[in-house]
Amino acid sequence: MSARSETLLWLAQRITAAILAIAVIVHIATIVMAMDGGLSAREIISRVQGNVAWLIFYLIFVIAVAVHAPIGLRTVMREVTSLSLPIINTVVIFVSLFLCVAGSRAIFGLYGIAG
Amino acid sequence: MTGSTTSTLEVSVWRGGEDGRYETYTVPARDNQTILDVVTYIQRHVDPTLSYRFACRVGMCGSCAMTVNGKPRWTCRSHARVVAEDGKLEIAPLRNFKVIKDLAVDMEAFFEKWRRAEGSFRGTTDRHEEFAVVAPNSKERKQVDAGIECIGCGVCYAACDIAAWNKDYLGPAALNRAWTLMNDERDNKNKTRLAAVSGDAGCHACHSHQSCVEQCPKFINPTASIAGLKRAAAAAALKGEL
Numbered sequence: 001m002s003a004r005s006e007t008l009l010w011l012a013q014r015i016t017a018a019i020l021a022i023a024v025i026v027h028i029a030t031i032v033m034a035m036d037g038g039l040s041a042r043e044i045i046s047r048v049q050g051n052v053a054w055l056i057f058y059l060i061f062v063i064a065v066a067v068h069a070p071i072g073l074r075t076v077m078r079e080v081t082s083l084s085l086p087i088i089n090t091v092v093i094f095v096s097l098f099l100c101v102a103g104s105r106a107i108f109g110l111y112g113i114a115g
Numbered sequence: 116m117t118g119s120t121t122s123t124l125e126v127s128v129w130r131g132g133e134d135g136r137y138e139t140y141t142v143p144a145r146d147n148q149t150i151l152d153v154v155t156y157i158q159r160h161v162d163p164t165l166s167y168r169f170a171c172r173v174g175m176c177g178s179c180a181m182t183v184n185g186k187p188r189w190t191c192r193s194h195a196r197v198v199a200e201d202g203k204l205e206i207a208p209l210r211n212f213k214v215i216k217d218l219a220v221d222m223e224a225f226f227e228k229w230r231r232a233e234g235s236f237r238g239t240t241d242r243h244e245e246f247a248v249v250a251p252n253s254k255e256r257k258q259v260d261a262g263i264e265c266i267g268c269g270v271c272y273a274a275c276d277i278a279a280w281n282k283d284y285l286g287p288a289a290l291n292r293a294w295t296l297m298n299d300e301r302d303n304k305n306k307t308r309l310a311a312v313s314g315d316a317g318c319h320a321c322h323s324h325q326s327c328v329e330q331c332p333k334f335i336n337p338t339a340s341i342a343g344l345k346r347a348a349a350a351a352a353l354k355g356e357l
Contacts, residue, residue, distance in 0.1 A: 001314070002314075003309075003310045003311075003313035003314045003317075003348070003357055004313075004352050004357045006313055006314040006315060006319055007313050007314070007319065007348045007349055007351075007352040007357055008352050010319045010345065010348075010349070011349045011352065011353070014349075078281075078315060079280055079281065080280075
């Protein structure tokens with residue numbers, strides 16, 4: 001790939017890392033607070049169901065993961081496997097799509113679930 | 116050991132090429148003895164067929180680096196009493212370099228990477244014009260100062276894990292050189308240079324392990340230079356100049 005493409009991938013990974021640094025803190029802080037006094041499925045659903053703010057937050061979270069993780073995986077695969085770059089690129093594109101689909105499905109599922 | 120001339124060092128030295136082996140020699144321990152002194156003693160008094168490389172003996176030329184007790188070092192400025200563990204030394208050729216014979220390695224691929232990183236200066240003026248005036252306190256000049264004292268000894272390259280597993284990786288020394296030229300306001304090759312040092316063989320392959328920083332005998336920080344290249348490449352890519 002061109003120097004420009006490689007550089008933009010690197011930049012995308014750094015930007016999503018910055019997003020994730022904040023998003024993970026919010027995510028974990030929420031878990032810790034939610035755990036206070038016990039945790040139940042009903043409690044989780046009551047918080048996220050129909051809540052547009054959490055929907056947007058977790059969509060950003062999932063997109064950031066779907067961009068960040070495959071780029072890192074691509075680097076690791078280039079360093080530790082002998083697979084060709086086109087194969088590695090194909091694999092990580094599928095990983096990215098899987099993360100997008102699986103993550104979005106979970107988020108929309110909780111957002112729209114019937115209480 | 117300090118002050119003693121009767122004690123000895125047990126020195127294992129790599130002999131042969133890539134498929135060589137260690138041979139052990141006994142060398143008298145001396146005050147202020149460098150690793151290069153130890154190797155020289157073996158060649159002059161024990162086995163004249165031992166091959167190694169050195170020139171200046173005072174830390175300027177960058178030709179005597181070897182792996183000593185597992186770490187790359189400039190041997191002319193490394194004291195045996197500091198490096199030896201229980202009176203033992205293990206001296207091997209530099210890692211990540213092709214071994215020619217014994218302790219001498221082939222530096223060609225290393226310096227070829229400097230060329231690939233556009234590590235040569237290309238000025239914008241000729242001898243008929245006035246000297247360029249570079250402000251000593253300018254940000255760029257300070258960046259150049261931070262990396263310019265490299266002697267090309269290859270210690271950082273031998274310390275680098277990325278260089279070990281990615282044969283195309285340009286390495287800390289070549290990238291540090293590129294960064295000093297990027298900050299040289301008299302040079303006009305930055306666009307070509309940035310394209311040459313970006314990507315998987317260039318600055319973006321660096322994981323910032325900082326082994327190069329740890330081992331550099333001139334206390335240069337190649338990781339910081341590489342980070343500078345990453346920032347410059349990102350800015351150029353966003354502007355469509357890469």
